[in-house]
Amino acid sequence: MAEKKSIGKEFTKGLIAENPVFRLVLGTCPTLAVSTSVSSAIGMGIAATAVLFCSNIVISALRKVIPQKVRIPAYIVIIASFVTIIQLLVKAFVPALDSALGVYLPLIVVNCIILGRAEAFASKNAVLASAVDGLGMGIGFTAALFLMSTVREILGSGTFLSGIKDLLAVFSGDIQFNGFTIPFLNENPLTIFVLAPGGFFVFGIMIALSNKLAERNGKPKAELNGCASCPMASSCALIADGKKCEEVDVK
Amino acid sequence: MKIALSLLLTAILTNNFILCKFLGICPFLGVSKKLNTAVGMSAAVIFVMVLATAVTYPINLLLKANSLEYLQTIVFILVIAALVQLVEIVLKKYMVSLYNALGIYLPLITTNCAVLGVVLLNIDNGYNFWQSIVYSLGGGIGFMVAMVMFAGVRERLEGCDIPKALQGLPITLVAASLVSMSFLGFAGLVDNMFA
Numbered sequence: 519m520a521e522k523k524s525i526g527k528e529f530t531k532g533l534i535a536e537n538p539v540f541r542l543v544l545g546t547c548p549t550l551a552v553s554t555s556v557s558s559a560i561g562m563g564i565a566a567t568a569v570l571f572c573s574n575i576v577i578s579a580l581r582k583v584i585p586q587k588v589r590i591p592a593y594i595v596i597i598a599s600f601v602t603i604i605q606l607l608v609k610a611f612v613p614a615l616d617s618a619l620g621v622y623l624p625l626i627v628v629n630c631i632i633l634g635r636a637e638a639f640a641s642k643n644a645v646l647a648s649a650v651d652g653l654g655m656g657i658g659f660t661a662a663l664f665l666m667s668t669v670r671e672i673l674g675s676g677t678f679l680s681g682i683k684d685l686l687a688v689f690s691g692d693i694q695f696n697g698f699t700i701p702f703l704n705e706n707p708l709t710i711f712v713l714a715p716g717g718f719f720v721f722g723i724m725i726a727l728s729n730k731l732a733e734r735n736g737k738p739k740a741e742l743n744g745c746a747s748c749p750m751a752s753s754c755a756l757i758a759d760g761k762k763c764e765e766v767d768v769k
Numbered sequence: 770m771k772i773a774l775s776l777l778l779t780a781i782l783t784n785n786f787i788l789c790k791f792l793g794i795c796p797f798l799g800v801s802k803k804l805n806t807a808v809g810m811s812a813a814v815i816f817v818m819v820l821a822t823a824v825t826y827p828i829n830l831l832l833k834a835n836s837l838e839y840l841q842t843i844v845f846i847l848v849i850a851a852l853v854q855l856v857e858i859v860l861k862k863y864m865v866s867l868y869n870a871l872g873i874y875l876p877l878i879t880t881n882c883a884v885l886g887v888v889l890l891n892i893d894n895g896y897n898f899w900q901s902i903v904y905s906l907g908g909g910i911g912f913m914v915a916m917v918m919f920a921g922v923r924e925r926l927e928g929c930d931i932p933k934a935l936q937g938l939p940i941t942l943v944a945a946s947l948v949s950m951s952f953l954g955f956a957g958l959v960d961n962m963f964a
Binding site for chain 1: 839840846936937
């Protein structure tokens with residue numbers, strides 16, 4: 519099936535047509551939490567992309583070895599190992615990013631995009647295709663975070679790319695560029711946009727815009743179908759019975 | 770006592786897990802369509818959060834004693850996954866009524882960021898055992914408060930005439946934004962109360 523598609527298509531589908539954030543509505547927690555500034559959003563995007571790329575390769579390589587029944591715990595162990603590696607690397611080389619992301623860095627483990635891709639793609643496809651899929655999805659995630667955080671940072675703090683110096687310090691210590699300040703908004707920031715309500719609001723508007731674009735191209739709307747978007751769904755007994763969470767009432 | 774109360778109120782109101790920390794957004798958007806499912810899901814989350822904290826606290830001491838703190842993420846997620854399975858088995862066997870109420874939600878909770886989040890936050894904040902338990906309980910109750918409030922809001926949205934582009938998920942997120950804004954009103958409450 520998917521293996522017949524060209525590698526290029528596997529890569530580009532993650533960017534727009536199947537963008538994990540705006541189209542598949544996965545990974546909403548980190549999207550909302552770290553999109554307050556562009557530099558932490560880019561940092562989060564790169565970290566998640568690295569984990570997704572590596573875990574997709576390993577899971578795909580082991581897809582015939584891992585027994586069907588314990589596959590979810592096995593995936594979690596593989597993903598958690600890569601997250602730990604990334605965590606240690608970030609702590610050592612970009613300490614400013616570590617403090618900016620805080621608890622959300624280890625929480626990449628439970629990012630639905632990564633487990634979702636493992637379950638939906640890497641467990642069924644060859645290594646090369648899975649690697650490309652992971653890279654494409656990761657870049658799609660980063661692009662979505664970049665869009666969200668651009669809107670939120672410009673409106674909410676009146677700056678753009680502020681704090682990027684700490685990220686660039688990985689390549690060279692003497693880069694002085696540290697973002698732009700937006701003339702009027704810097705003195706009168708709309709602080710609500712960097713607070714929690716602004717996150718929900720900007721995300722809602724972004725989904726509405728992406729739905730509008732999808733509709734023009736004859737694609738279905740992005741929808742959060744209760745359990746259907748949850749990567750655990752296939753292992754969840756409920757779904758096996760063909761029911762949605764919402765149809766099962768508490769007795 | 771004073772510290773415990775301030776921790777509890779902080780976790781429920783000022784630093785609500787869903788509305789201020791963005792932990793557990795998937796169930797917040799996915800399972801909040803009906804009031805009774807929202808209550809069942811949150812009850813299971815409270816249960817697992819407190820239990821996971823009680824179990825991981827001694828494990829963390831063990832890791833610390835052997836200077837293996839860097840293994841926290843991988844150990845905790847495995848412990849939580851195993852714990853959820855174990856709880857499910859025990860409830861099914863010995864407490865059937867509780868299993869009927871919470872059982873269906875348990876498998877969904879393993880990868881809930883609120884559970885792993887609260888465990889990691891307890892360690893980052895340097896709480897002792899009882900403080901961690903109280904903070905987890907507060908986090909769970911805050912989760913329930915947000916879910917129940919939002920379920921009410923969504924039931925009202927059902928019959929509304931919404932612009933076509935905003936129908937479905939976008940309007941849900943905008944509504945979440947308004948609920949979250951109402952929680953901003955609690956900012957500073959706890960600090961002033963215990964100052």
